[in-house]
Amino acid sequence: MADDLKKGLEGVLVAESELSSIDGDEGRLIYRGYTIEELARGASYEEVVYLLWHGHLPDEAELAEFTEAINEEREVHEDVLATMERLAEADERPMAALRTAVSMFSAYEPEDDVEPDDLEATLRKGRRITAKIPTALAAFERYRLGEDPIDPHPDLGLAANFLYMLTGEEPSDVHAETFDQALILHADHGLNASTFTSMVIGSTMADIYSAVTGGVAALSGPLHGGANQDVMEVLFEIDESELDHREWVEQANEEGRRIPGFGHRVYNVKDPRAKILQERSEELAENGEDKWYDYTTTIEQFLTEEQGLVEKGIAPNVDFYSGSVYYQLGIPIDMYTPIFAMSRVGGWVGHVLEYQEENRLIRPRARYTGPTDQEFVPLEER
Ligand SMILES: CC(=O)SCCNC(=O)CCNC(=O)[C@H](O)C(C)(C)COP(=O)(O)OP(=O)(O)OC[C@H]1O[C@@H](n2cnc3c(N)ncnc32)[C@H](O)[C@@H]1OP(=O)(O)O
């Protein structure tokens, strides 16, 4: 057995997958052979989830059936809503509320007596989770505001409906399309930490609710999905600082601060999704507040061009420009990471299903570095 240690599993191949592929040197991302740029431009989030789960882009009838199935499952049980209300009152973080909600959905799962290897049932359960996450999240936000939740809008797609359920107002086409595009960009990304977490859980043949709950938990950390909120907090810090934004980033750099939204385990160049989100951020800035876009571009220019981070393979990742986009869509900043989860559930379910088709328990090992010859001393003599 090879004894070379791969800390953080960097570059270790653990599975084969047809879902997505990343070329970290070229800055290229594909889902099942389609470039992320083409999908972001031409597809909807529902089409992309269908592609990830079923292996091909849906035709009109397939998409209509899939969308209807999702829309029918949007409502969440009143007990889940009551829990969201309690958690909002307790000032719980939205990512933790979401983790609790997903875990709780399973109590009301209509197909809870099927065999773990019934992958068709797992697919239907994954669809239910995907449909319910936006409803639970929006309800949590409404309760925090002291308002009642808003029922899902039957005529709106997943992205537009989420924005609608936050405010009760139908979003403009630009906002709905921008948000839908953001969901597409976040839907899958190989064996990132949260997807791998879901796969490890799925590899024990635990149910998909457990796997998705684990995915949400792993995504919440600042080294992973939590970075999008951290980026916005940096932008607020710049805004409140007495320094001009250029001076602020110089000082942060001198202090050795690690800027969130920069660096990636796989990309050595700018993330292709960051480029698309940057375009959206710029467009929104033209019709709204432009300072957030200015701050991000100043940081990027300073760190990459002047400090030479690009030569070190450190460039903006997907989280760098998403914050300023969501901010301009009016979304509260601690909902940014839950929104990432709302999208990435497509990847989590897809990878678990793909892995379980030819399942093997995931169980690596650690090199033992502790003592080997300890003499046991009874408690009363220690
Ligand atoms: C959706 C996502 O999950 S995308 C990632 C979101 N996370 C962030 O944006 C948080 C900020 N970024 C980071 O912390 C890291 O880049 C990670 C965690 C994403 C990737 O980490 P790893 O692949 O483990 O790289 P690691 O942390 O070992 O860093 C490698 C080198 O790049 C440097 N580096 C990495 N990220 C940054 C950054 N944001 N700013 C400055 N330097 C950085 C490190 O200091 C290190 O330099 P050194 O070799 O001179 O010591």
Ligand SMILES: O=C([O-])CC(=O)C(=O)O
């Ligand atoms: O791939 C990763 O390591 C992080 C991730 O989820 C993404 O970039 O979308």
